[in-house]
Amino acid sequence: HHTLHYNGNSCYCGKSGCVETYISGPSLEKRWNQLTGLTQSMPEIISNFDTHIGKKWKDEFLENLGYGLANVIDILDPDAIILGGGLSNVDFLYTEGKDSVYSKVFSDIIETPILKNNLGDSSGVFGAALLY
Numbered sequence: 001h002h003t004l005h006y007n008g009n010s011c012y013c014g015k016s017g018c019v020e021t022y023i024s025g026p027s028l029e030k031r032w033n034q035l036t037g038l039t040q041s042m043p044e045i046i047s048n049f050d051t052h053i054g055k056k057w058k059d060e061f062l063e064n065l066g067y068g069l070a071n072v073i074d075i076l077d078p079d080a081i082i083l084g085g086g087l088s089n090v091d092f093l094y095t096e097g098k099d100s101v102y103s104k105v106f107s108d109i110i111e112t113p114i115l116k117n118n119l120g121d122s123s124g125v126f127g128a129a130l131l132y
Contacts, residue, residue, distance in 0.1 A: 004068055022064040025086050032057055042086065058092075065093070066100030069114070074106045081114045084123045088116050 001011060001018035008017025009027070021027050025042055032038065032045045035053050048054040069081060083093060090097075098114045105112075117123035 002068075002071065004064060019064070019068040023061065023068055023087075028057075028061060028087075031060065042090070046090065062096055062100040065097050066104045069101040070104035070106075073101070073110070073112050078112055081112060082117050082123060082127075083114065084117045085121055088121075 001013050001015060001020060003015065003017045004019045004022055005017035009021035010016055011018040011021045022031075029040070029042065029045065032040060035057055040048075045054075045057070049058055072078065072081065087093065094114065094116060101114060102110050119126050
C-alpha cells in the first residue's frame with residue numbers, strides 16, 4: 001500500500017490514505033454513496049456520469065488513478081501496467097484514465113502502456129505463478 005493522501009481515508013492495513021481506499025471498486029462505490037446517498041453497483045454508477053455529481057465522482061476517480069499510477073511509473077518504470085479486477089472492465093480507464101496518468105508522469109516521453117488484462121480477474125494469480 002502506498003499513500004495517496006496523507007491523513008486520508010482509513011485503510012484496513014492500519015494506515016490512512018492508501019491508494020486502494022480511493023481507486024478500488026468498493027472504495028469508489030462508498031464514495032458514490034457519500035456523494036449521493038445511494039447504494040449502487042459500479043455499472044449503475046457509470047450510467048450516471050451525465051449528472052453534476054457523476055462528473056464530480058468521475059473527476060475525483062481519474063485524478064486519484066492518475067497520481068496513483070503515475071507514482072508507480074515514475075518510481076518503477078514498468079514495461080506495462082495491466083489493470084485487473086472488476087474495474088478493468090470500465091472502458092474510460094483506457095482513454096481518460098490513461099490520459100490522467102500520463103499527464104502526471106514526470107517524463108515527457110512515456111513508454112509504459114496501460115492495458116486491459118487478457119485473462120480475466122485471475123490475471124494476477126497467473127502472473128504470480130509465472131514468477132514462482
